[in-house]
Amino acid sequence: MFDNIPVKVLGCLKPGEITVIALPGVGMVDGGILWEIPTEMIPVSLRMPNSEFIVVCDRQSGNFIEIIPKS
Structure with missing residues (x-):
């Protein structure tokens, strides 16, 4: 089973x-949860701070499956 999780880019730390x-x-007091995602998984157009997209994550393994632009 997979989860679609909305995210917002903080930056390249x-x-x-x-x-x-x-x-x-x-x-996190309405701030969300910090995650680090490998840069190569994220399209260049979505890497800027405040960009928003959906991360598809495998519920059992916790692995990131794909990135979907937010519509």
Whole structure:
């Protein structure tokens, strides 16, 4: 089973990873959960701070499956 999780890009805080806020507005005092996603998984057009997209995540393994632009 897969989960579609909305995220917002915070920035590139570590080489090779983009830090995003998962579930913005939910948890962590409405700030969401910080995740690091490998840069190569995210299309160049979605890497800028405040970009929003959907991360498809495998519920059992926790692995990121794909990135879907938010419509």
